[in-house]
Each structure stands twice: as C-alpha cells, then as structure tokens.
Amino acid sequence: MRLYTIQRRNISLMQSTPVAERDITLDAARGVAICAMVAYHLLFDLLYFGVTGLPPFFFYLAYPIAGSFIFIAGISLHLKSESAERRLDRQGYYRTFLIRGGKILCIAAAITLITWIYPHKGCIVWGILHLIGAATILAIPFLRLGRWNIIPACMIIVIWLIFFPISGPDYLIPLGIHSPVFYTLDYEPLIPWFSLILLGIVYGSIRYQGEAKHKNENSILRHLALFGRHSLIIYLIHQPVIIGILLITGMIVI
Numbered sequence: 001m002r003l004y005t006i007q008r009r010n011i012s013l014m015q016s017t018p019v020a021e022r023d024i025t026l027d028a029a030r031g032v033a034i035c036a037m038v039a040y041h042l043l044f045d046l047l048y049f050g051v052t053g054l055p056p057f058f059f060y061l062a063y064p065i066a067g068s069f070i071f072i073a074g075i076s077l078h079l080k081s082e083s084a085e086r087r088l089d090r091q092g093y094y095r096t097f098l099i100r101g102g103k104i105l106c107i108a109a110a111i112t113l114i115t116w117i118y119p120h121k122g123c124i125v126w127g128i129l130h131l132i133g134a135a136t137i138l139a140i141p142f143l144r145l146g147r148w149n150i151i152p153a154c155m156i157i158v159i160w161l162i163f164f165p166i167s168g169p170d171y172l173i174p175l176g177i178h179s180p181v182f183y184t185l186d187y188e189p190l191i192p193w194f195s196l197i198l199l200g201i202v203y204g205s206i207r208y209q210g211e212a213k214h215k216n217e218n219s220i221l222r223h224l225a226l227f228g229r230h231s232l233i234i235y236l237i238h239q240p241v242i243i244g245i246l247l248i249t250g251m252i253v254i
Contacts, residue, residue, distance in 0.1 A: 023079075023208075024221055024222065024225045025221060025225075026072065026075060026076070026079075026228070027224070027225035027226075027228035027229050028220075028221045028224035028225045028228055029068070029072055029224075029228065030069070030072050030227075030228030030229075030231050031223075031224035031225055031226065031227035031228035031229075031231070032068075032224055032228075033065060033068040033069050033072065033228075033231070034069075034227050034228065034231040034234050034235065035224075035227060036065045036068075037065050037069070037235070037238075038234070038238045038242075040061055040062060040065055041238065041239060041242060042242050043058065045239075045242055045243060045246065045252075046246075046251075049246070049251075049252040051246075051251055051252060066128055066188055066193075067193075067196055069128060069132075069231075070128070070131065070132065070135075070188070070193055070196040070197060070200070071196045071197075071199060071200045071203070072200060073132050073135070073136075073197060073200060074135075074139075074196060074197040074198060074199060074200015074201045074202075074203070074204065075200040075201070075203055075204040075207070076200075076204075077097075077135075077136065077139050077143060077197070077200070077201060077204075078143065078146075078200070078201045078204030078205055078208065079204060079208060080096070080097075080100075081093075081097075081143040081144070082208070084096045084097075094140060097136055097137060097139070097140050097143075098137060098140075100136050101133045101134065101135075101136030101137035102133070102137075103133075104129055104132055104133030104136060105129075105130065105133035105134065106133075107129055107133075107232075107236070108127065108129035108130040108133050111124055111127065111129060112124055112125055112130075115185065119185075121183070122183055122184055122185040123184065123185075124184055124185055124186045124187075125173055125184060126173050126174050126184070126187060126188070126189060127184075127185075127186035127187065127188060128186060128188045129235075130174070130188075131188040131189070131190065131193055131194075132197075134174065134190065135190070135193075135194055135197045138190075138194065139197055139198070139201065142198060142201060143201060145201075146201070146202070146205035147202050147205045147206055149198040149199070149201045149202045149205075150198075150199070150202050152195075152198055153195040153196075153198035153199050153202065154195075156191055156192055156194060156195040156198070157192055157195050159191065159192075160176070160191050160192035160195075164176060164191065164192075167179060167180055170182060173187075173189065174189060174190055175189055175190055175191055176189030176190065176191040176192070177189075
C-alpha cells in the first residue's frame with residue numbers, strides 16, 4: 001500500500017510539472033540580447049553627451065535588438081501559458097498574466113517618471129517595457145491560438161505597411177499614432193511591435209511540442225543564460241551604471 005501511494009504521488013507530480021521546462025538556450029538568447037542592448041546604450045550615451053560621433057546606421061541597430069527582446073517575450077508567454085494551463089483553473093490562468101503584465105507596466109511607469117525628471121526631453125512615454133507589459137495582457141486571448149497567430153501577426157504588419165506613419169493626437173502614442181513633433185528616447189508602439197509578440201507565440205508553439213527541454217552543459221550558454229534570467233534587473237540598472245562610470249571617469253559632465 002505504501003509503495004502504491006508513493007507511485008501515485010510521483011505520477012501526480014509528473015503530471016503537474018510544466019511540459020515545457022525552462023530552456024537554457026532561450027535564456028541564453030535573452031542574455032545575448034541584453035548584452036547587445038548594454039553595448040548599444042554605452043555607445044548611445046557617448047554620442048548623446050558629445051563624447052564621440054557615430055555613423056547614421058548606428059541608430060538602426062536598435063530595431064533588431066529591441067525586436068529580439070520582443071520576440072523572445074512572445075516565446076516566454078507561450079511557455080508560461082503552457083505551464084499555467086496545467087496548474088491553474090481559468091480564473092487563475094487569467095490572473096497570472098494580468099498580474100505579470102501589471103507589474104511590468106508599473107515598472108514602465110516608473111521609467112516614464114524618472115525620464116520625465118531627467119533628461120525630460122525625450123521622456124520615455126511608451127518604451128519596450130510599456131509594450132511588453134501591455135502585450136502580456138493583450139496576448140491572453142491569443143495564447144491558445146498557437147501557430148494560428150501567424151494570421152493576426154501578418155494583419156498587423158500589413159496594416160502598418162499600408163497605413164503608417166499616421167499623425168494624430170498623442171494619446172494614441174501606444175498605437176503608433178502621434179503628433180509630428182513627438183520625440184522620445186525609446187518607442188515601441190503596439191503597431192507593429194505586437195506582431196513580434198504573436199510571432200514569438202507562433203514559434204514557441206512549434207518549437208516546444210510538449211517535450212521537456214534537456215539542460216545544455218555548454219559553459220558559454222550557461223553564462224549567457226545567467227544574464228538572460230536577470231535581464232530585467234540588468235535593463236533597469238545598466239543606464240545608471242553606465243552614466244555613473246562615465247561621470248566618475250570624467251568623460252561626461254551633467
């Protein structure tokens with residue numbers, strides 16, 4: 001009887017374990033993205049404070065770096081959805097993404113406040129964290145569509161290609177519509193960037209077909225994955241750290 005009870009308990013634990021475990025390669029990819037972002041912002045700060053000049057194409061590097069973060073966020077949403085579906089009822093499932101998205105939006109609001117204080121000009125009113133926070137909530141009805149999200153993703157891209165840019169009131173900034181004089185240091189509106197969230201969900205639903213991911217013992221991947229698992233913290237502190245180092249070394253004066 002005791003052996004039977006233990007076996008039943010082990011089976012129950014196996015069934016409650018998320019089908020797609022955390023993939024070290026995904027964390028490593030996020031680690032590469034955060035390292036690229038830190039490098040980009042270091043060069044951007046040197047340019048912003050007049051320390052050095054950079055070629056015009058430099059600014060276009062921001063798009064693939066931001067895009068990689070957003071795409072990976074979509075993959076992560078799929079994995080979170082798979083895990084939540086097996087552990088939670090419907091109400092708990094919705095609450096998971098509402099809370100997660102709400103927390104990210106609160107952090108994003110703090111960034112808006114801080115950049116409004118300094119540097120003020122170019123205040124970040126809808127940056128990458130605003131997008132990911134809002135997308136985490138907006139993606140709820142799309143998560144169960146899996147690979148079929150390719151359709152709404154393509155629709156968003158087509159709408160963007162045909163109708164944008166659009167000038168309009170600044171309260172539509174989250175949608176990619178704003179006045180001609182709008183200026184910000186970071187801007188990822190829902191159109192077209194939400195399409196990358198959906199494409200990430202598509203990729204996740206194809207890549208992770210329910211099998212548990214084996215841990216990769218590659219040391220490089222492990223180190224990159226460490227950065228990836230702490231990407232939010234790195235994102236929040238890297239600019240103050242960079243500017244602090246530049247101030248201490250006397251390279252810039254505020």
